Amino acid sequence: MHPATAPTILLVHAEAPARLALATPLRAAGWDVVEAATADAALQINLEAYPAVALIEHAAGRDLCAALQSARPPHDLHCALITATLPQPSPTDEVIDLWLLRPFNDQQLVAQVRLLMRLAMLKQAHMQSLPLPYEEIIETTMDGFWAIRVRDERFIMVNDAYCQLSGYSREELLKLHIADVEADDDEEAVKQRINTIMATGLVRFESRHRRKDGTLFDVEISVRLIDSHEPLMVVFARDITEQRKTERRLQEQHEQFLTIFDAFPAILYVVDPATDEVLFVNKVFQELLGHDPVGKKCYCEFQGLSERCSFCTNEIILKTRQPHVWEYHNPIMNIDLLITDQIIRWPDGRDVRFELAINITTLKQVERAHENLSRELARKNRELEQIVYVTSHDLRSPLVNVQGFSRELQATLDDLSQQLATLAMPDAQRDMINLLIKDEIPESLHYILNGVSRMDTLLKGLLRLSRLGRKDLSIETLDIQRMVHETLNALDFEIKQAGVQVNLHPLPACRGDAMQVSQIFANLINNALKYLDPNRPGEITISATKSKGMVVYCIADNGMGLAPEHQEKIFELYYRLDPAHSEGEGLGLTIVRTIVDRHSGWIKVESTLGVGSQFFVALPEAL
Ligand code: ADP
Numbered sequence: 001m002h003p004a005t006a007p008t009i010l011l012v013h014a015e016a017p018a019r020l021a022l023a024t025p026l027r028a029a030g031w032d033v034v035e036a037a038t039a040d041a042a043l044q045i046n047l048e049a050y051p052a053v054a055l056i057e058h059a060a061g062r063d064l065c066a067a068l069q070s071a072r073p074p075h076d077l078h079c080a081l082i083t084a085t086l087p088q089p090s091p092t093d094e095v096i097d098l099w100l101l102r103p104f105n106d107q108q109l110v111a112q113v114r115l116l117m118r119l120a121m122l123k124q125a126h127m128q129s130l131p132l133p134y135e136e137i138i139e140t141t142m143d144g145f146w147a148i149r150v151r152d153e154r155f156i157m158v159n160d161a162y163c164q165l166s167g168y169s170r171e172e173l174l175k176l177h178i179a180d181v182e183a184d185d186d187e188e189a190v191k192q193r194i195n196t197i198m199a200t201g202l203v204r205f206e207s208r209h210r211r212k213d214g215t216l217f218d219v220e221i222s223v224r225l226i227d228s229h230e231p232l233m234v235v236f237a238r239d240i241t242e243q244r245k246t247e248r249r250l251q252e253q254h255e256q257f258l259t260i261f262d263a264f265p266a267i268l269y270v271v272d273p274a275t276d277e278v279l280f281v282n283k284v285f286q287e288l289l290g291h292d293p294v295g296k297k298c299y300c301e302f303q304g305l306s307e308r309c310s311f312c313t314n315e316i317i318l319k320t321r322q323p324h325v326w327e328y329h330n331p332i333m334n335i336d337l338l339i340t341d342q343i344i345r346w347p348d349g350r351d352v353r354f355e356l357a358i359n360i361t362t363l364k365q366v367e368r369a370h371e372n373l374s375r376e377l378a379r380k381n382r383e384l385e386q387i388v389y390v391t392s393h394d395l396r397s398p399l400v401n402v403q404g405f406s407r408e409l410q411a412t413l414d415d416l417s418q419q420l421a422t423l424a425m426p427d428a429q430r431d432m433i434n435l436l437i438k439d440e441i442p443e444s445l446h447y448i449l450n451g452v453s454r455m456d457t458l459l460k461g462l463l464r465l466s467r468l469g470r471k472d473l474s475i476e477t478l479d480i481q482r483m484v485h486e487t488l489n490a491l492d493f494e495i496k497q498a499g500v501q502v503n504l505h506p507l508p509a510c511r512g513d514a515m516q517v518s519q520i521f522a523n524l525i526n527n528a529l530k531y532l533d534p535n536r537p538g539e540i541t542i543s544a545t546k547s548k549g550m551v552v553y554c555i556a557d558n559g560m561g562l563a564p565e566h567q568e569k570i571f572e573l574y575y576r577l578d579p580a581h582s583e584g585e586g587l588g589l590t591i592v593r594t595i596v597d598r599h600s601g602w603i604k605v606e607s608t609l610g611v612g613s614q615f616f617v618a619l620p621e622a623l
Contacts, residue, residue, distance in 0.1 A: 008032045009113065012042045013057040013082075022055065022082075025106035026113060039064040043071065053120050060084035065095040078120040080112065098230045106263040107276065115226070144219070144237035146173075150194060151230065153178045165219075165239050167212035183216045197223050197233060206240070218244040242604070267337070267357040271298045272350060273314040279352060288333075304332075313341045314353060327360070336364040385466055388546065392462035398469040399459070403452045406445050413437050413445075458574070461587045465573070468594055473513040477622040480507040480521070480553065483514075484542055487522050494529055498538055505543035509622035510551045517619065521555075523588040524615050528557040530582050533610070550601065550618040562607040570605070592617070 009031050013019040016037070023033040042054075042064060056064055058081050065079040080098035098116050100109070131515055138145045144162025145154050153298040158173045166173065166181060179187040184207060197203045204222045211217065219237045261268050262283035270280040275357035278293045278301060286292055293301035298311050308314075323342040330337065337357040346352040355376065409550050417437050486505060488495065495502060510517070525540070532538040541556045562570065562577070569575050571593045576586035596603045607613035 008034055008053075010034050010036065010042060010045065010054040010056075010068075012036045012039065012054065013036070014059065018057075022109065025110055026055075029110045029114070031117075038527050039067065043067060047278075053077075053116050055113065056081055058087070062090070062095060063090050066092060067087065069095050078116050085528045115230070115232075142239075144235075144239070146235045146237070148178060148233040148235060149230065150198070150225075150233055153190065153194065156232070159458070160597045162237060165217065165237070166209065171214070183210040192389045194233070195223050198231070201225050203226070205311045209237070217241045221498065242536075267355070269355050270344075270346070271353045271355070272346075273318060273343075273353045274350075276308060277344065300417075317341050317343050318351070329364075334361075336361045385469055388462055389394075389466045389470070392459045392466060396454055396456065396459050396463075399452055399456055403449065403456075406452070407449050410442065410445055413441055423609070457585060461574070461585050465591060465594065468516070468591060469598070471516075473516065473598060475511055475513060477509050478514055478517055479509055480514055480517075480544075480551075481509075483518050484521050484525075486553070487518065487525055490522075491525065491529065498529060498532060500529065500532065500538035500540055503539070503541040503543075507542065507547060507553060508551045510619040511622055512619055513595075516598070518615055519593055520592050521553075523592050524555040524617070527588060528555055528559065529582070529611075531613075532557060532559040546621060547618075550623050551621050552616055552618045554614055554616050556612065556614040558612040561609040561611045561613055562605065563609045567605050567607055571603070 009026055011019055011026070011033050013022065013035075014037055019035050019037070023035060026033050034045055036045060042056075042171055054065065054068055054077055056079060062081070068079065069077050078097045079095060080100050081096050082100045082102065084102045086099060086101065095375040098112060100112055104112070138159045139161075142161055144165050145157075145159040146162060147157040148154065149156050155173050155176060155178075158170055160170075163170055163173065168176070168181075177187070179185065179190045182190055182433070185193065193203070193205075202222070204220070206218065206220050208216050209219050210281050218240045220240045221238075222236045224234050226234055264282060265286065266285065267285040268280075268282040269278060269285055271278055276297045276299060278296055278298050281289070289301065299305040299307060299312075303309055310517045311328070313324050313326070321343055323340050325338070325340050326340055328337045329335075332384045333436055336359070339355060340358045341353060341355050343351050343355045417434070420433060420437070484504065487498075488502060488504070525542070528540045531540070536558065539558045542554070543556075544551050544553045546552070566577055570577070573590045575590075576584060579586075593603055596617060596619070601619045603615065603617050603618065605613055605615050
């Protein structure tokens with residue numbers, strides 16, 4: 001009820017008692033009732049008062065309604081005709097808002113008029129922008145609002161929100177049928193829907209509406225039937241286009257992730273660690289299992305067990321909250337898996353176990369083959385070392401014998417020649433024996449002894465190399481600066497004699513075995529001195545740089561240099577370019593390489609024939 005003004009009802013009835021009978025309950029309900037006995041009298045009344053509802057006896061009829069309405073702005077007067085029987089529909093029915101079918105009691109009359117009054121107020125408020133509270137609500141809400149007359153499924157009211165949503169003006173919408181804005185339902189479907197609403201009273205559903213420009217938008221509709229003599233449907237239409245868009249986007253994203261997870265060539269699954277229930281598996285895993293395990297217990301589905309696996313990592317990952325990486329050999333499928341387990345937050349807020357398992361069976365096979373090969377190699381190496389050691393060691397004793405007996409033989413020859421002098425024989429015969437004893441046999445003995453001595457040197461070298469490889473390393477931080485200094489001091493005489501200039505740069509410390517590392521520097525500096533070019537003043541430079549956790553020492557000379565084809569070979573056992581040039585066994589660089597290898601370092605040479613050489617040795621940097 002409008003709080004400020006009691007709405008006015010124009011009551012037109014020819015008979016005074018009947019008018020009174022109608023007016024009394026209406027006045028009791030709080031309305032002002034203006035009475036008229038005839039149509040003319042009714043038209044004389046000034047109905048400026050707000051709002052105006054006309055309650056007209058049927059006899060006075062439609063014409064009066066039409067006349068009253070045309071005398072006032074459209075939609076401003078709301079007419080109810082009182083009748084005993086519903087008349088045939090007529091085109092002029094537009095002017096009638098409600099048929100009040102007799103018989104009715106006072107309560108029914110008041111209820112019907114109240115409905116009409118509400119409609120009137122709604123329309124009035126709508127026309128005059130009066131601040132009716134529900135009008136404000138309806139206009140304030142972001143949802144579209146309509147009132148629809150069930151009779152002809154036409155809009156009798158729409159709010160601004162729906163006008164904006166649909167792109168239609170209020171006047172345009174008021175001329176439309178519901179099916180005009182329904183995008184998916186035709187008139188038949190709309191009718192069916194209305195029947196459902198009529199049967200149930202309140203219905204909510206989702207639909208799509210068409211704007212004036214033809215574009216579509218998603219709406220959530222709630223409809224309530226106001227069941228009166230003139231049934232109305234009150235409809236709220238909420239624009240859910242954005243919501244739908246977001247949902248569709250989320251759905252798309254969801255599908256994208258699923259596509260990625262399914263295409264990922266690894267096992268992926270999610271389990272609730274509290275219940276061991278499988279929440280998700282990707283396609284790879286599902287195909288491997290041959291069925292969908294979601295909703296069931298993981299240990300049962302994945303391992304065929306009746307209780308939690310003994311190697312379950314739940315406790316670890318729940319405690320550390322860190323990814324836990326481990327390897328597992330599945331004896332049933334005979335596959336090796338590299339597994340990463342971790343706790344992640346499931347969309348519903350639960351902490352769940354996420355497992356990623358990559359099949360590394362092939363990798364493992366290669367790894368095992370590699371391990372076998374390495375073991376075999378180590379065994380063969382040990383065997384070889386043993387052979388080298390035994391042969392070099394044991395061959396030396398017969399060699400010593402050969403050497404000893406050769407010397408013995410030499411002494412015997414002297415005795416023999418003395419004995420020969422005392423014997424009488426023809427001169428020619430004596431000369432021949434003397435030639436044998438004094439020249440030919442000693443010459444052969446000389447060759448034998450030389451050979452033996454050469455063989456001894458070779459065997460000693462082999463023995464040294466073999467001992468080097470077998471000796472345990474004692475790794476410590478080494479002051480290389482001091483070590484090189486000492487080496488240079490020891491070679492002071494040779495350096496001075498050859499007139500060599502030595503440039504010594506700062507040398508960082510490294511880690512290694514003192515005895516062996518000092519041998520590296522001694523051999524390289526010795527070689528630098530040994531293979532200088534006699535035609536120019538010698539210069540040796542020792543420097544260092546650091547790179548990737550290693551110290552790279554460089555021993556550079558301006559000596560003879562090496563042709564490219566020799567640069568790799570010089571590290572081979574007994575390899576010498578020019579044995580006549582200088583003393584040597586061809587073992588120094590082999591020893592250097594062996595030591596460097598044992599220290600997980602590397603060695604290389606850069607050299608230009610006739611210009612000089614640079615030997616680079618990398619050893620682990622001191623911590
Ligand atoms: P050795 O010095 O006893 O011959 P190495 O193994 O130390 O044995 O060296 C092998 C060969 O490499 C040498 O005979 C020499 O020909 C060559 N060589 C080594 N160091 C140098 C150098 N600094 N400059 C030129 N040639 C070198």
